[in-house]
Amino acid sequence: MARIMAIGSVVLAAGGTGEKDYPGMLNTLTGISLLTVMEVLGPIVLGGVLAYAIIHNRGRTRAERARTDAATRQLYDQEEKARRGREEA
Numbered sequence: 001m002a003r004i005m006a007i008g009s010v011v012l013a014a015g016g017t018g019e020k021d022y023p024g025m026l027n028t029l030t031g032i033s034l035l036t037v038m039e040v041l042g043p044i045v046l047g048g049v050l051a052y053a054i055i056h057n058r059g060r061t062r063a064e065r066a067r068t069d070a071a072t073r074q075l076y077d078q079e080e081k082a083r084r085g086r087e088e089a
Contacts, residue, residue: 060068
């Protein structure tokens with residue numbers, strides 16, 4: 001029996017429901033609807049979070065950026081010292 005798989009559903013070339021062949025597949029109307037909702041809302045939520053992060057970070061003052069950069073440099077220096085200490089041991 002030849003089978004063709006499609007995203008989000010099961011299409012059988014030789015007929016049948018596919019339920020007994022693929023019991024774990026999302027081949028019900030409810031399952032496909034849930035998958036569709038996740039595929040649509042996921043990118044929308046992700047885009048919203050990215051837009052918020054970009055807008056939020058653009059509004060930082062010069063002092064906040066300098067403080068962040070200094071803390072980042074300090075963290076990198078600490079990690080580099082720890083790495084060198086492990087290499088020497």
